Amino acid sequence: MTQPPEPPSAAALDDDDAVRQQLITGLLKIGLATRHRAWQGGEALGLSPTQGQVLVLLLSRSGKSTRIGDIATELAVSQPTASVTIRALLAKGLVERVTAVDDKRAVDLRLTPSGRDLARQALGWSDFLLTAVDDLDGAEQAVFQRSIVKMIRAMQLRGEIPVSRMCPTCRFFLPNAHPHSPQPHHCAFVDAPFGDRQLRLDCADFQPASAEIAEDRWVQFVAAR
Ligand code: SF4
Structure with missing residues (x-):
């Protein structure tokens, strides 16, 4: 143990x-x-x-x-x-x-x-x-959600947990498409902006992005604040 x-x-x-x-x-x-x-x-x-x-x-x-x-x-x-x-x-x-x-x-x-x-x-x-x-207030929930997403991805890459159907690896995820907005990301599936607090960890509409695109979007997501 x-x-x-x-x-x-x-x-x-x-x-x-x-x-x-x-x-x-x-x-x-x-x-x-x-x-x-x-x-x-x-x-x-x-x-x-x-x-x-x-x-x-x-x-x-x-x-x-x-x-x-x-x-x-x-x-x-x-x-x-x-x-x-x-x-x-x-x-x-x-x-x-x-x-x-x-x-x-x-x-x-x-x-x-x-x-x-x-x-x-x-x-x-x-x-x-x-x-x-x-x-937690809204801002705390957003920071918490972003941190959880980053930890889950790191564990996924090391094969420590199953792959989640989460936004940053989804082909519909457009990180920081609306810079300087409280809802900087965009979901191309529902065609709507959203913020870190609304990041999905197990989305029924998820479709995986190619490894190259997912990596590129991840860099943009991490850079966005
Ligand atoms: S379809 Fe779901 S997982 Fe993909 S970007 Fe939209 S909300 Fe995120």
Whole structure:
């Protein structure tokens, strides 16, 4: 198990390493609280945390083709773990197999009506994070969102988390298309400007940009303030 870093002494408050350690301590505390709530929330619904995550994922992908491989990729779990979880959810009558719309030989997974109900309840366990985010004002939320996007991209590039369907790697993302505006970016899909606070991390309309374009747009995004 990851051990929390040693707390720095007050004398080290200006030290860069101490600041980084404090950030890591904060992230670990939030991660710990999140895991605890996920266990509590799942237990109350008779689900393991992974089962709860699969239900919520299927809810967010309603109307889209979803196979076991998609679930393993999105949740960063192994294919056997995804298969075992799906088998349990099938046995509970929360998920069903249907013929894939795009390939009659393939099988898609989708929620049953009771699975949909439970998925909506499982979503509720993260409400405590919503309350914490609501304590930030708009400017703080924008800085936080931008920081999260940068951290997620760095982790994606190192293969530490699955690729997110987020704005900076989307072909519709035009960073800093409206410089000096509170909404400097532009989404070409909906043809509308937006700011850092509205950056999407899991957008249903996302389409990946080529690696070259994504890199170019990322440089423009990071340069924009
Ligand atoms: S389509 Fe979605 S991910 Fe792409 S730029 Fe627009 S809001 Fe962002």
